[in-house]
Amino acid sequence: MKISKVGLILWTMLVLLAVPGLAWAAEPTIDTGDTTFIMLCSALVMIMTPGLALFYGGMVRKKNVLSTIMQSFIIICLVSVQWVLFGYSLAFGPDINHIVGSLSWAGLSGVGQVPSDTYGTTVPHYVFMVFQLMFAIITAAIISGSVAERMRFPAFLLFALLWTTFVYDPLAHWVWGADGWLLNLGALDFAGGTVVHISSGVSGLVAALVLGKRKGFGSEPMAPHQLPFTVLGAALLWFGWFGFNAGSALAANGLAASAFVVTNTAAAAAGLSWIFAEWLHHGKPTMLGAASGAVAGLVGITPAAGFVTPLSAIVIGLVAGVVCYLGVSVVKQKLGYDDSLDAFGVHGIGGTWGAIATGIFCTTTVNPLGKDGLLYGNAAQVGTQAIGVLATVAFAATATFIILKVVGLVTKLRATAEEEELGLDITIHGEDAYPDIVGGSILGGKYSTTSDMQAMLSGSLKTN
Amino acid sequence: MKKVECILRPGKLEEVKDALSRFGVKGMTVYQVMGCGLQGGRKEVYRGTELTINLLPKIKMEIVVADKDADEIVAIITKTAKTGQIGDGKIFISPVENVVRIRTGESAESAI
Numbered sequence: 369m370k371i372s373k374v375g376l377i378l379w380t381m382l383v384l385l386a387v388p389g390l391a392w393a394a395e396p397t398i399d400t401g402d403t404t405f406i407m408l409c410s411a412l413v414m415i416m417t418p419g420l421a422l423f424y425g426g427m428v429r430k431k432n433v434l435s436t437i438m439q440s441f442i443i444i445c446l447v448s449v450q451w452v453l454f455g456y457s458l459a460f461g462p463d464i465n466h467i468v469g470s471l472s473w474a475g476l477s478g479v480g481q482v483p484s485d486t487y488g489t490t491v492p493h494y495v496f497m498v499f500q501l502m503f504a505i506i507t508a509a510i511i512s513g514s515v516a517e518r519m520r521f522p523a524f525l526l527f528a529l530l531w532t533t534f535v536y537d538p539l540a541h542w543v544w545g546a547d548g549w550l551l552n553l554g555a556l557d558f559a560g561g562t563v564v565h566i567s568s569g570v571s572g573l574v575a576a577l578v579l580g581k582r583k584g585f586g587s588e589p590m591a592p593h594q595l596p597f598t599v600l601g602a603a604l605l606w607f608g609w610f611g612f613n614a615g616s617a618l619a620a621n622g623l624a625a626s627a628f629v630v631t632n633t634a635a636a637a638a639g640l641s642w643i644f645a646e647w648l649h650h651g652k653p654t655m656l657g658a659a660s661g662a663v664a665g666l667v668g669i670t671p672a673a674g675f676v677t678p679l680s681a682i683v684i685g686l687v688a689g690v691v692c693y694l695g696v697s698v699v700k701q702k703l704g705y706d707d708s709l710d711a712f713g714v715h716g717i718g719g720t721w722g723a724i725a726t727g728i729f730c731t732t733t734v735n736p737l738g739k740d741g742l743l744y745g746n747a748a749q750v751g752t753q754a755i756g757v758l759a760t761v762a763f764a765a766t767a768t769f770i771i772l773k774v775v776g777l778v779t780k781l782r783a784t785a786e787e788e789e790l791g792l793d794i795t796i797h798g799e800d801a802y803p804d805i806v807g808g809s810i811l812g813g814k815y816s817t818t819s820d821m822q823a824m825l826s827g828s829l830k831t832n
Numbered sequence: 833m834k835k836v837e838c839i840l841r842p843g844k845l846e847e848v849k850d851a852l853s854r855f856g857v858k859g860m861t862v863y864q865v866m867g868c869g870l871q872g873g874r875k876e877v878y879r880g881t882e883l884t885i886n887l888l889p890k891i892k893m894e895i896v897v898a899d900k901d902a903d904e905i906v907a908i909i910t911k912t913a914k915t916g917q918i919g920d921g922k923i924f925i926s927p928v929e930n931v932v933r934i935r936t937g938e939s940a941e942s943a944i
Contacts, residue, residue: 589883591876650877660879697880710879 396483399490405620406488406495412611413502417444417509419604423663424513426597427656427709429590431791432517433597433801439512439524444505446525447532451501452476458537459545460487460500466549468538486546488618499615500540507564508532513709514572517590518582518788521796523781530771531571535764539563543756555756556730556738556749558627559616561671561722562760569716570761571768573707578772579781581706583788595656602659606635609666613673626734627673630681631666637685638665638692645693657693660714664692667718668725675730675738684725692718720757727753833928833941834902836909839867839921840891844913848893851912855905859944863892871919890921896928898941 421440428436447455454474461469473479479493488496508528515524542548543555543563550562557563582590592598613631617624642661643653668688669681676684696713707713727750730741740746775781787795794800840848845862852860866887873886897905906923914920933943 589885591878591883646877646880650880650882652877654877656878693880701881713879 396485396489398483398492399619401620402488402490402618403492403495405624406491406499406615406618409611409615410495410499410502412608413499413506413615414444414608416502416605416608416612417441417506419601419608420506420509420513421601422597423601423605423659424516424598424709426594426599426601427592428516429791430593430802431793433593433793434797434799435521435792436512436516438521438797439516439519440509442525443509443512443528446528447505447508448501450529450532451497451504455504455532455537456497456500458533459504459540460497463541463545463547466547466552467541469541469545490619496618499618500544503560503564503612504532504536504540507536507560507568510565510568510711510715511572511575513711514576514707515579516708517792518579518708518782519575520780520783521792522779523775526778527575527771527775530775531768534771535567535571535767536563539567539760539763542759550756550759553752553755554739554749555752556675556726557671557723557756558674558726559613559670561667561719561726562756565667565670565715565719566723566757566760567764569712569714569719570764572711573705573716574765574768575772576705576707576712578769582708583785585706586704592656599655599659602663606662606666609635609670613670617674623674623735629678630673630676631669633678633681634669634685634688635662635665637682638662638668638689641686641689642693645690646697649693649697660696660710661689661693664688664714664718667692667715668722670719671722672726672729675726675735675741677729677731677734680725680729680731680743684722684729687725688718688721691721720761723753723757724750727751833896833931833944834899835894835896835926835928836902836905836923837892837894837926838909838913838923839865840893840909840913841915841919841921842889842891844915844921845891845893848909848912851908852895852905855901855908857895857897857905859895861894863894865890865892869919869922888919896931896944898944 417440421437424440425433425437452475454471456476456479457471457473458469461471461473464470476494476497479497481492481494483489483491484493484496487493488499508531511528511531512519512524519527540563542550543557543560544551550557555562584590609631610628614624614628617627639658639662642664643657646657647653665685665688668684669676672680672684692714695717696710700707700710700713726741728742730738730749731744732738732740739749741749772781783792783795838848842864849860867890868886868888871888873884873888876883876885895905902925906925909923930939931941931943932939936943
């Protein structure tokens with residue numbers, strides 16, 4: 369029993385990390401421990417997206433908090449449906465030219481309670497599918513941080529659908545799909561540093577540039593309106609990240625434990641290094657800095673989580689905190705782009721550092737199916753990692769630009785100056801997060817009468 | 833009758849309220865306000881972006897008092913709210929034509 373379990377795990381790792389396309393005739397069997405673990409990990413990764421919504425929601429002005437939270441929340445709904453219909457098949461379906469999966473698993477055809485013979489062979493195929501779904505969800509949601517407070521909801525919805533279909537799904541195939549070209553090249557990405565973080569961060573930057581700056585950017589102060597939300601969001605991200613990274617072992621085993629430990633260690637080190645950097649630079653350690661630093665460390669360790677030791681994780685985290693701090697405080701100000709909530713600064717920059725760091729610190733003593741990196745005598749791994757980064761950046765940036773232009777032909781991308789002035793919560797969603805309250809009702813409000821509704825429908829009473 | 837409006841440091845509200853209550857002032861209206869004056873502002877930093885905040889939080893207290901009490905009440909507020917540092921606030925005194933108590937219809941000083 370024990371031997372067959374170890375054998376199955378090894379086989380899974382072989383297929384995922386080193387020898388795609390090698391077809392063994394082993395009969396896949398469900399392991400209850402692995403199945404329980406990955407189902408719980410899927411739920412942990414799911415809660416990261418509402419966590420991200422709070423993380424972002426606290427950082428915007430109060431007139432935009434609901435529209436910002438909505439952009440993450442609705443992605444959960446949108447991508448969940450897309451994934452079942454065709455997204456999973458594009459990402460993980462049978463390979464077409466090492467670029468994308470075929471549509472033969474569309475509608476989850478052939479995906480069911482029996483394990484896949486390629487992916488996560490000790491858990492039901494459904495479980496592997498839903499675990500991967502949660503990654504697709506949070507990736508699209510991260511982009512919303514770059515366009516917050518100005519992108520119109522209909523445009524964002526359409527953008528997110530097209531982006532997940534034409535950018536995320538192929539990228540996931542390159543890196544994790546059996547016979548994907550980056551996997552074949554030997555680029556290491558344990559839990560999604562390139563697929564999730566570099567792709568969303570870079571796409572966010574392109575979207576911020578295409579949309580332009582928020583009205584009043586640089587002249588009006590745009591301070592976060594509710595930092596306790598942001599801290600709670602960061603804490604939920606950290607919590608969920610254990611599922612994200614440890615779960616990426618796809619089994620309840622020692623490698624998962626190793627990933628769990630390095631994840632926590634890197635987040636902690638980066639929280640410290642960010643606040644010390646800003647303490648030296650601006651004189652005060654901030655709560656926003658500690659929360660941002662922890663997230664930067666989590667991003668940095670993501671691709672490395674299954675390949676590095678806890679001591680390496682400290683270095684990866686310390687550097688991630690400082691590099692991301694400099695990215696959002698110095699580089700962004702010098703270049704003057706308006707990446708509202710620093711999706712690029714934290715995920716793009718932190719993800720790039722993580723991918724390179726993986727090539728420096730990876731060792732086969734942690735994961736025999738990984739590689740040795742620069743510090744273990746294999747400098748070439750850094751080059752392989754760099755190819756993965758450059759390919760992701762080039763593809764994500766180009767495709768995002770094209771998708772935004774296409775969406776712009778269908779619907780206006782950004783809110784009007786008046787809508788921005790009043791806030792997107794009222795103008796696009798027709799609701800107010802913090803109504804002025806006297807005795808529990810909205811000050812000056814009343815139930816709409818039939819004539820109000822008629823006026824609204826006829827367009828004479830303007831609401832949007 | 834006089835209306836006494838004073839701008840106070842938020843931390844001085846309770847002391848001033850107690851001192852006035854000991855004198856016999858029964859009613860007041862208190863607002864949280866933002867304002868600027870000689871005090872200047874302060875710096876806040878979010879992810880390395882510095883903001884200068886020059887509107888600072890203050891408390892505004894309004895009371896309406898009988899003419900004969902006005903000077904003494906202003907003296908009490910001045911003494912209680914003072915720290916000697918810039919930012920202690922200001923007191924504005926203006927005449928009030930009439931006051932009406934809604935419940936009874938009483939007017940003038942008996943309505944205060």
